[in-house]
Amino acid sequence: MENRTATNEQFVTVSGLTKRFGDLVAVDNLDFSVAEGEIFGFLGPNGAGKSTTLNIIATLLSLDKGEVSVAGYDLNKDARAIKAIIGLVPQEIALLPNLTAQENVAFFAGLYGLKGSRLKEAVQKALVFVGLAEQAKKRASKMSGGMQRRLNIACGIAHDPKLIILDEPTVGVDAQSREHIMEGIRILRDRGATIIYTSHYMPEVQEICDRIAIIDHGRLVGLGTEQELLRVVTDVKSIVVRFEDKPGFDSDGLIRRLCVLPDVQRAVFNEGATELRIDVTLGFADITPLVKEFMALDLRIQSLNSEAPDLETTFLALTGRELRQG
Amino acid sequence: MFSIFKATQLDLLRSKFELFFIVLFPSILVFLLGTMLASLDNADSPIETMSIEYVVESSEPLTVQTVDELVAQFDDVEDIRLIASTDLAGSRERLEGGELSAVIVFEEPFALRIYEGNDDVQNRAVHMVFEGVSRIVASYEVVAAHMMAQQTNASNAGALGAEASGAENTATGNSPTGSPATGSPLTGSPTDTETSLVGAKSFGASSSMMDYYAVTMIVMIMFMGGAGGSALFFYEARKEGTLRRVLVSPHSRVSIYLQYVLRYIPMCIVQVLIVMLMSSTFFGAHYAATWQANALLFFMLFAAGFACNAVALVIGMFLYKVNPMPILMPLMWVILFLGGTFNKGVYIEGFSNFMPPYAIQVAAFDLVRFGNSEKSIVVIIGSCIVLAAAMFIGSILFNRRKVSY
Known part of the structure; x- marks a missing residue:
């Protein structure tokens, strides 16, 4: 594989895409494009039309209206040519559980016409890439969740696809595997693959994606780089409060009480409940009610800063829901 | 591919x-x-040898002759021993004491009465066998009625015999005096299993x-x-x-x-x-x-x-x-x-x-x-x-x- 970076050439073009299921309009006149060599984040709450769109691009679903082209091939006319250059890494662990890692990769890569020494080489390369070369003879069912995720990726990339669709590839994996997967995706991009990436984990999207599209109710509600999207929200600011560690306090109760205060739009704790991000309207001026709530729980403030809203805030502003809520 | x-x-x-x-x-x-x-099938199979005493309470010559012929049919059956008795009370005592499998009473004119023993499997077999017998006996009733009618009509004896023979087969399809080949329920199939006695599973004995x-x-x-x-x-x-x-x-x-x-x-x-x-x-x-x-x-x-x-x-x-x-x-x-x-x-x-x-x-x-x-x-x-x-x-x-x- 040659090393490449994103170009201005559009690799995937979606225009006027519409898909209905009976009366339900799952995708409504959607337009976007993905540049060659780009990692394109595709976000949306559950039922937003995200999976439908990806399934259409992956040739699994037919479209009702509009046009989709991949690498210059028209989806309606050249679906088979598109299939040959796509690699799908589904959200599910789509493996044959009783086959070894090697056999799984060989099976899925073999579907793309790879045979003999070429197939062997591709399998070996893919397993090395995801760090499973040592586990080649191990059955998928005997692997840990993180290893299965990595094998899931290996099965989707072994045939060296030009377009890789990664549908939440890090669900349920530990931090180490997540980091391994993230690094792998960057390498794939550097080797010239175009990647469409979905996740429910915003920091991942921020970390890895060149551009992000947010869709809701089948429509595109936001598109751009992280910085461009952050500028979309102009009527919200964030207050970030850091506390001294106090295990066992009622963080959920605190969030509930904060969210009913005037001008507070959202409050969310980090994983250790030591950092609280509160999104407030621009009219918010008095922090006394907030401090009172903290004092009621005997929380000791280490620092309190005003920050620009993050991508989660943007997502919330655009869709009305948090990404993790789905 | x-x-x-x-x-x-x-x-x-x-x-x-x-x-x-x-x-x-x-x-x-x-x-x-x-x-x-x-x-x-085990319940079906090993019935063991059954000792059955029978009492003929009828004095009707035709009934007595029928019973004699029936009993003769069991001569070839190893597992069923039919023993004549004139003392019903004594037979029943032996039945209760477990010496017998059943006691059969041939009543007048052609009815049967069965006294059961303690073994359920043998009781089932006895019923199956003698319900067949009962049917055969019933056929004699038809024959007898026919004969009576013939006698009433003063038909000659030779013609009566011929017609009676025909009537036996018509009435039951089984002749009590027939050979095993004629399909008697008693001798036409092995009698060592209930299945074969009953023959009710429609797939052959x-x-x-x-x-x-x-x-x-x-x-x-x-x-x-x-x-x-x-x-x-x-x-x-x-x-x-x-x-x-x-x-x-x-x-x-x-x-x-x-x-x-x-x-x-x-x-x-x-x-x-x-x-x-x-x-x-x-x-x-x-x-x-x-x-x-x-x-x-x-x-x-x-x-x-x-x-x-x-x-x-x-x-x-x-x-x-x-x-x-x-x-x-x-x-x-x-x-x-x-x-x-x-x-x-x-x-x-x-x-x-x-x-x-x-x-x-x-x-x-x-x-x-x-x-x-x-x-x-x-x-x-x-x-x-x-x-x-x-x-x-x-x-x-x-x-x-x-x-x-």
Whole structure:
């Protein structure tokens, strides 16, 4: 594989895409494009039309209206040519559980016409890439969740696809595997693959994606780089409060009480409940009610800063829901 | 070209869960049913020697002669000893003391009274034997009435004898004085098992319950296990995501579909073979007399099972979003029940005979018991037509239906 970076050439073009299921309009006149060599984040709450769109691009679903082209091939006319250059890494662990890692990769890569020494080489390369070369003879069912995720990726990339669709590839994996997967995706991009990436984990999207599209109710509600999207929200600011560690306090109760205060739009704790991000309207001026709530729980403030809203805030502003809520 | 077929077979061969359903489930079923039915047959079989005392309370010459002739019939029967008695009270005492199996009283004019002993199996056998006797005796009643009428009409004695002889056969189809070849219920079949005495299982005196249930077990497995599993395929595939990944590959959907259908071939072969071999090896189930007929039986059951899987796969294509088992299993159960799979006594004219399991079972029994292959060939041809139609329709639908599995 040659090393490449994103170009201005559009690799995937979606225009006027519409898909209905009976009366339900799952995708409504959607337009976007993905540049060659780009990692394109595709976000949306559950039922937003995200999976439908990806399934259409992956040739699994037919479209009702509009046009989709991949690498210059028209989806309606050249679906088979598109299939040959796509690699799908589904959200599910789509493996044959009783086959070894090697056999799984060989099976899925073999579907793309790879045979003999070429197939062997591709399998070996893919397993090395995801760090499973040592586990080649191990059955998928005997692997840990993180290893299965990595094998899931290996099965989707072994045939060296030009377009890789990664549908939440890090669900349920530990931090180490997540980091391994993230690094792998960057390498794939550097080797010239175009990647469409979905996740429910915003920091991942921020970390890895060149551009992000947010869709809701089948429509595109936001598109751009992280910085461009952050500028979309102009009527919200964030207050970030850091506390001294106090295990066992009622963080959920605190969030509930904060969210009913005037001008507070959202409050969310980090994983250790030591950092609280509160999104407030621009009219918010008095922090006394907030401090009172903290004092009621005997929380000791280490620092309190005003920050620009993050991508989660943007997502919330655009869709009305948090990404993790789905 | 057959990469999907090969990989899924390998996956299946290594899957304990799948192997349970393909190999262990039929094996367990054969052992469970075999053991259960064997114990039923045990109750049927060793009746031991029965000592029965009989008392003739009639003084009617015809009755006395009839009883004498009946008793003479038992001379050749090793396991039943009929002993004449004139002391009913003494006989009953010996019965209560366990020395006798039963006491029979021949009353006037042709009625029977049976005093039972303590052994249920022997009691059943006694009833079966002497209910037959009772019928025979009843036939004498017809004969006697006829004779009386003839006498009243002052017919000559020679003509009477000839007509009486004809009437005996007409009335019962069994002559008490006939040789074993004439089909007497007492001597026409071995009397050492209740099954043979009763002869009520419709498959001949030498058949056992296992002979019936071995075939119906295969039918049950093909309809409930095989078809259920196939119908579940798309639902499971949707959850697993494997099919989505296969569908993204440049293989044609028709080829993918057909490879998924073909993967049921080994499964069907193994299931039919297991039931046939295990039921005959371990539980003495009887199949056809010749290897050709057995091969035909095997092929018929395989073809029907494979067709069943192919049809279920088409159905499953439409039920991929919900688990189809709660819908299909009760339906299958009703079809099997009405088709006489669970109980051969269940038969509703105009309904049961249209159930596929019934047609398969009837064809199998016709081949196994009577050596008639016509119905089996009809089932094979029918199964092939259904299979071809299911594969054709299935692949067309699969090709056209762009749904997200």
